[in-house]
Amino acid sequence: MNEQAATPETPTNVEKLRLLPWSIASEAMNSIFSQFTYWGPPFVLFFSELGLSNTEIGFLFSLLPFFGLIAIFVNPAVARFGYKRSYVRYYTLRKFITLFLLFVPWINIRFGGRYTLLYSTIIFVLFALSRSIAITAYFPWRQEYVPDSVRGKYAATNNIVSQLTGMAAVVFAGYIVGRSDDINRFLILIAIAVIVGLISAALVTRVPGGAPVQLTQAGSRLGETLSTLRDANFRYYLLGLGLVTFANAPESTFVPLFMRREAGLTESQTILLQTGVLIGGLASTYFWGWASDRYGSKPVIHSGLYLRLLLICGWLLIPRGSVATLPIALGLAALQGVTAISWVIGAGRLLYVSVVPPERKGEYMSVYYAVLGLFGGLSQLLGGRLVDLMSGLTGEFAGITLNPFMPLFAISLLLTTLGVWLFYRVSADNDFSVVEFASMFVHGNPFSALSSVARYHYARDERAALRATTKMGITRSRLAVEELLDALQDPRFNVRFEAIIAMARLEDDPRVSAALQEIAIGNELSLTAPAIWALSRMGAANAVGTLRRGLDADFYSIRAHCARALGTLNDVQSAPLLLERLQQAANPGVDIAYASALGNLKYEPAVPAILNLWDVAETQGQRFEIGLAFARILGDERQYVRLLRSVRADLGTTIAQALTPLKSEIAEQAGLLATLTGCIDAFAGQALDHGVELLVALIGQLDPETLKPAEWLVLEKCSILLGKPVDSALEVIVLVVDLLLTTRSRLAGSDRH
Known part of the structure; x- marks a missing residue:
């Protein structure tokens, strides 16, 4: 789409950075809305308690992503109306639509399950429609109001705040759900969610950008939007996105049901697992954001996907109804949070920075959201149907307990593996590979390195900066390379000098x-x-x-x-x-x-x-x-250095001990043996000058034919230099002994007398 910005003018980076906290605050409020409603475990349990089957639950939740397909049709109208205005209007509307969920239990009691499903479907359709229009506007608006230089940091900060508020929401939801068995406990959460959601909508109005754009006639056509699929890099990204989305989407819907029905957790414990997800995400958010800004998106994406493969294996092997079930499930939930955040930050940054050209953000983002909706919807719909079809699956295979959710996890394992391969084909926003990224945590001390990096950035004065720089070198970790390179540009000479010394310790x-x-x-x-x-x-x-x-x-x-x-x-x-x-x-x-x-x-x-x-x-x-x-x-470097160290303390004893092994080599050479024995005795008796004289004599008795020309040349020079006082010829004495010991296997035939 060919876009020309209309008034008001595009905000400056200074204005964007100043107003970003409003976006973070809005997202934090929305995380509470999400945990209490469509994306939280209580919502799944709510419909399960109403008697809906897995297929029906999967159908309802598939509507949310499926309506993403309308993005490619509504994008021109959204752009003309204004990305910000469209988002705020439909973002607010979907909160009011959610209010009608409060009547679902009454419909269920008054008219039965069939009409409950119909009524719920209407609400989901209206919510999904307004949500899809809002998100069609959200993606290009977000690409505009978040500067690329802080995109990873913003994502990390945003997720940290959202995770904290979401964690509090989950704890509160668990408390409310655990208080009674009444269906009204879910309605309380829905009512609170609507109020908090409206606050979120009010906060987002302070975020800049998102002005209406003028579209050329060509840019208004559907064909122009679909032309984005000619971009090979975009196609690879969409395929990888689709597979990973298809593999991941059932998590929020069917993992809670799996934990409740198969693992044997209570409803309250199942909701508590979401706390583990949030803790895992919170603990890793800053790291993934920092890593994506520094090393690029692909190492973050691939690291998260590899961890996800471990997560799926953990679900397959989790013990059922055991004392250890809850702790293990919480650990897996934390790992789920880690992988989810790595995917959100890595895939999002790759999309905004490397895949989508800013001048065509509307077209690209609408196709992106449509594909996301297609695969997300199919995964929910087919996932629920698959679980119902496998409802009779029981038994054990290769030590793994079989259950109706097992095929779903197996497919997720396969699709995630394919997703890993596809993302290798996407052009990177950095030259770091996942192997290089992982190697940084193998070499040196990564934990100490990260601590030193933080100290470097918060150093108050030169002395503190020097200590941090020194520590970064001692850790021998490549995680500190960026800071050491930065230290080379420091205006303080001592910091630059220390950075060079620290770099010398690295590989x-x-x-x-x-x-x-x-x-x-x-x-x-x-x-x-x-x-x-x-x-x-x-x-x-x-x-x-x-x-x-x-x-x-x-x-x-x-x-x-x-x-x-x-x-x-x-x-x-x-x-x-x-x-x-x-x-x-x-x-x-x-x-x-x-x-x-x-x-x-x-x-x-x-x-x-x-x-x-x-x-x-x-x-x-x-x-x-x-x-x-x-x-x-x-000769032998190690032997030379060892002897040189020892002769400083006791020249005579050191040389006598070093020469003694030669006696066995020349036992049959009477002349050499006699001179060598006298030399050893002289040094042992501290008659150093006499010992040196005999050492010179010993050199003179050697046969040059048994030595290399260079060896004989050096020994001849040494015999001349040994005419100097002993204290000024230590290195000569040591070198002669070193050469004699090195060539001793050839000395047996060296006696010229």
Whole structure:
């Protein structure tokens, strides 16, 4: 439909946000109306007590969704009249129609069940007609007055408030129904519902938007409305919607009857189950709304549908007439609430944000509501008929007690599974898949992460923001990624710095990696180094290209950090480039970084170039790192580090103990054995200088032919360096011992004397 907004002008987002609470208040009042009447367990029990069969009850409730089919016919008139005006008028009218339900018991007593069904049908038809016209106006109006940026948050807040009021309504309804066996207890609820419903209608008049629209001649035709079905994405959405609706719709009607007749619950307990539904919905509403705004609609939809499959299995397996029946039923009711809210929020957001183009909202929404009505009506009508046809189903199969409701649950299980598949075909409003979404709750500590996210948003000052940012990193959860990315844009330097450190604790994430790479090649030098380190720490393999370019940075410190990061990421292809830079000997500090990276890469051709660094190393830390590079390439890194830690406390004892196992390897080499034994004894007796002399002698007795060229080259260099004082040659002594232990299987034939 081609629409042009008429006066008044479309409200601004500021005005929409200011007036949204009126919509929430109206929905809250309507939830009370719904629980007391057409969508609450008391209403089903009311007609059941009047003596209507399952088929008749299913027929009555099928009228509500079936009349949604008129949406495609009345939409042009509704649009011309104004979405808001149409909604308010027919939304109010249906409350007055509901008043006539108060006469149903009198009709039943005076004229009997046949006329009771006829009278109830007339009321349902009139109510369904006015409801369908109102909802035809409601969907496009709601798409207008709720900004997309807060759609998930609005849905969550709206549902929380509605669930709370609905919960109070259910508790009150349970109290009223449980007080007596008189049919009048249901009439009290209906009367209260009408009053509260009229209050809801008054509140919604304050919501903005919904002005009349002018329709072009083409846009007024039914064919133009049906042309929306050419949209493949819309078709997939409608098919998925239809199947899930067909599977879900009987819940409100037949699950209460199942719990009452088959599970053995009382009427009061059956109504109490609705409290469980509301609690489950309330507990999960904010989470689903938050998740849909952040990760998109499809992960929320699919998560809810998978949980629904578990719910149906729970209904199939629930014990009958047991002490545990009520607690289990309440647990399943809570799960039902969780799945229902995930469907409402996820499917609604997907519809408004990704499926329906705003410029044709009237046409799309009318078709949507018509399809919703068709499948919803069929499910109620056929569901009731199926339960009646299976009224004689009893016995047991595979440990499951058979009953008339069993085929209904089995069909629901099948259709929900098909719905899951169909929604995979709908174009997403976000790139997150359900697997990625679920994985966020497997890695790290999701509960602590959500708590830290809340603290971050409510941090009062820099110190509080720093604590929250640190905590988000410690949780190692991807649920905090959005907040950490936001922290990178914080005006406070310390928060940005802490965000980088926190990101380093996460597993590789494409968005985090991209953000850190921007910083790594940026001009804020104080953050560049930690960003490069964080990339290597989190294992960001896709950052290799950025890090290689960093080897040409103007600042030596950036080159050094990039080199170390490439080594940490095990980028073997960078080894020749790193060796080339090392051979150019630009700066001792950078050269040490090149050597460290080449050691990480175990690049043996770099050994000669690294050997030259020993002569220019300025600090003990640099010498230790050079020794570590050789240990990684030729020896055993773990052994080297362990020995280096131990020699700081007791050099002699550590070296003597480390060399002792070599004696068994060279037992048949008298010359080597004698030198080795003397060396061990000297170190054990704390004659360190003499022990070093014998260690040099031991190297001289080795046969180079039994060693790799690089190993012999390093040992020769070490024998020269061991001429220095012992305290300044710790790493050399440790490296020699490490290499001897690593090559000991080849030392048996090494005695040249």
